[in-house]
Amino acid sequence: MSEGSPYLTEEHEVFRGAVRAFFKKEIVPYAAEWERRRHMPRSAWHAFAAEGLLGLNHPASAGGAEKDFFHSVVFLEELGRIGFGGVRFAVALHAYMGTSYLATNGSPALKERYLRPAVAGDLIAALAITEPQAGSDLAGLAATAVEDGDDLVIDGEKRFIVNGSFADFYVTAVRTGGPQVRSLQGDLSLVVVDRTAEGVQVLPNDSIAWRASGMADIGFRGVRVPKENMIGRRNSGFVQIMKNMQLERLAAGISAVGDAANTLDITWRHLKRRGMFGSTLSAKQAVRHTMADLLTEVEATRALAYHAAWSYARDPLSITACSMAKLKATEVARTVAEECRHLHGAEGFRDGADIVRIVHDAQAATVAAGASEVMRDIVVQSGYEEFH
């Protein structure tokens, strides 16, 4: 595959082989059980860490591998390919979303206390932004952190937090400027909160998607954290979120390409096994054309996602490219999942069937990390500025 690729070298393909072998041996055999339990055990996190997969681009000073970004592209694509959205997003959120704020803006002390152990798989990260009244529109965020002596006192509610039930710390968006200066850009900050801190309430969320990620709703009731737990400057949260969101969206897009490719693979295997009117379902021209169209869509989407990754590697603020990749790849993965469910017949509606989980997981990916409508708004705003 790397032959002639403008993006991938032989080294990347060797890495892909190692990642695939790791997933086959250490993750896929157990993932269905983790989905049932809505939990990924610590041993799994340590297994990822032992392969160096929790800090591929993180600095060596924090235990990271400082690889080029296409190692992450390969990893995320293969992570999507395992076909378990819960595992995919638990790990992607930890490695590319929660910890990326610490890597880019964390103080040396925060890096030592949280980032290094997170890269080693000893601590698990979550990112707590969404609230009951604020999802797509961050202007509605209401959680607060008020200074009191050497501490910040945090109050508020967070919703749909991946890794929420078993994470060790939450990178949490809070208002720090007081009501008189409340505005979207003005007074958001990011603070690290330990799950075990007094006043943190964790309520498991019975999501039908991404089950192994242990999604939870989190309450903060007068939670005290030292002021040093603030990531970056006070009131710099909005700028940090805007920067890190590009990586989050790109990671969602790249892993969706792998997810769609896996859905096609398992569906093709099903079609070849399924006897039908004297041959197999895979021999029917209508079915073959559907599969050809879906395969072409996935291949086109991979090209877009790789191009976005290339843009991101040159400029981490490639907003248009990252938003397009997230939009297109998660929508294609959803279409592929829904079409493939149809090709599974009644099996596509049996609770517990792989294809059912895949449909739910793919549908959720078009909402999480920014709904498709939000991506379209960004693409039309930033795209025309960038392209014309």
Ligand SMILES: Cc1cc2nc3c(=O)[nH]c(=O)nc-3n(C[C@H](O)[C@H](O)[C@H](O)COP(=O)(O)OP(=O)(O)OC[C@H]3O[C@@H](n4cnc5c(N)ncnc54)[C@H](O)[C@@H]3O)c2cc1C
């Ligand atoms: C599986 C999953 C995991 C998640 N994990 C996390 C996490 O770890 N941390 C975290 O902080 N949050 C997380 N979220 C929350 C996620 O970020 C929000 O769901 C997302 O931002 C959308 O917000 P909302 O659900 O409040 O929907 P709303 O903002 O209420 O939007 C509802 C719907 O309105 C439509 N819509 C939105 N904006 C527009 C627009 N401008 N124009 C037209 N239509 C629009 C879209 O169809 C959207 O789905 C997760 C969500 C899911 C589904």
